[in-house]
Amino acid sequence: SQTIHQWPATLVQPVGSPLSLECTVEGTSNPNLYWYRQAAGRGLQLLFYSVGIGQISSEVPQNLSASRPQDRQFILSSKKLLLSDSGFYLCAWSPDKIEQFFGPGTRLTVL
Amino acid sequence: DQQVKQNSPSLSVQEGRISILNCDYTNSMFDYFLWYKKYPAEGPIFLISISSIKDKNEDGRFTVFLNKSAKHLSLHIVPSQPGDSAVYFCAAIDSGSARQLTFGSGTQLTVLP
Numbered sequence: 128s129q130t131i132h133q134w135p136a137t138l139v140q141p142v143g144s145p146l147s148l149e150c151t152v153e154g155t156s157n158p159n160l161y162w163y164r165q166a167a168g169r170g171l172q173l174l175f176y177s178v179g180i181g182q183i184s185s186e187v188p189q190n191l192s193a194s195r196p197q198d199r200q201f202i203l204s205s206k207k208l209l210l211s212d213s214g215f216y217l218c219a220w221s222p223d224k225i226e227q228f229f230g231p232g233t234r235l236t237v238l
Numbered sequence: 239d240q241q242v243k244q245n246s247p248s249l250s251v252q253e254g255r256i257s258i259l260n261c262d263y264t265n266s267m268f269d270y271f272l273w274y275k276k277y278p279a280e281g282p283i284f285l286i287s288i289s290s291i292k293d294k295n296e297d298g299r300f301t302v303f304l305n306k307s308a309k310h311l312s313l314h315i316v317p318s319q320p321g322d323s324a325v326y327f328c329a330a331i332d333s334g335s336a337r338q339l340t341f342g343s344g345t346q347l348t349v350l351p
Contacts, residue, residue, distance in 0.1 A: 161338065170343035171282070171327060186338075217281050225270050225331055227339060229281030 129154035133218050133230040140237055146191075146205040148233050150218030153199065158220040160201040161227060162193055165215040177201060178224075213237045241265045242330050244342035253351050257315040261328035261342055264309065268330040272339065273302060273313045275324040282327060286313070318349045 130153045140146060152158050162174040173186045175193035183193050190209060194202045201218055213236050219227040243262045251257045259273075269290040274282035288295040288302045288311070295302050301314045315322055325346050329339040 171341045173338055173341075176338050215279070219281075224338070225333055226272065226284060226287060227329075228284060229274075232279065232281050234279060 129220070129228065131218060131220055131228060131230040133216075133233050135233060136231065137234045138236070140208050140235065142210055142237055143207045146203070146208050146212070146235070148203040148216055148218075148235075150201040150203075150230055151199055152220045155199070155220070155222060157198060158222060159224050160195060161219040161221070162201065162203050163217040163219065163229075165217065165232075166213075171217070175203070208237045210237050240343075241268075242328060242340045242342040244326075244328060244345050246345050247343070248346040248348070250348045250350060251318045253320055253349055254317045257313075257318045257322065257347055257349065259313040259315075259326050259328075259345050259347065261311050261313075262309060263311075263330050265330070265332065265340075266309065267332040267335070268340075270331050270333050271302070271304060271311050272329045273300075274327045274329065275322075276327065276344070277324050285326075315347075318347075320349050320351050323347055323349050 132151050160177045163171045165171050175185055177183050177195045180195050191205050216233045218230040221227045241264050272287040273285045276282040286297050286300045286302050288304050293304050299315055304311045325344045327344045328342045331339050
């Protein structure tokens with residue numbers, strides 16, 4: 128069966144520091160991969176999606192970036208965090224771009 | 239432009255009664271709809287989906303109804319249980335062209351014991 132992992136589970140970082148969140152999927156190949164953010168009291172905002180290695184589409188201009196160095200690995204990064212980057216970050220995968228399955232999420236607090 | 243709207247941010251229902259969660263959409267090209275539930279500090283959990291060729295899909299206590307002419311879908315939970323208390327998101331996609339789901343803003347369901 129397929130599983131999706133995210134780490135770390137929680138992270139507290141100072142403003143201006145770098146960020147690296149990792150997501151890996153097991154039990155499938157060539158999945159579509161997604162990064163979402165849920166800000167406090169708000170819905171899910173799609174940040175990036177990827178249909179293959181090295182292929183990244185950005186949905187929202189911001190100081191975040193994403194990379195897919197391997198088929199089942201998706202990384203969310205920032206060179207300098209802002210206070211507004213705080214939120215709950217979710218990685219998801221999909222076999223067919225329709226049904227998406229989410230990871231456990233990372234709670235990021237920027238101080 | 240919000241293409242998928244959940245106009246009720248919250249809903250409270252008594253245990254054992256029916257919960258009805260509503261969702262409206264504006265894009266007539268959407269042809270597949272999904273419902274997720276989300277507990278705090280966890281990832282959303284897929285519940286049930288429906289294709290636009292159907293108007294109803296049922297899975298246990300969960301039933302999704304689709305009214306294409308009204309561009310409206312609803313999720314019915316019967317009977318509601320305290321463990322159903324969560325945020326419910328509807329999502330939609332135009333499977334022919336889009337590569338990602340469009341999510342609503344969510345409805346917080348509270349089932350009272």
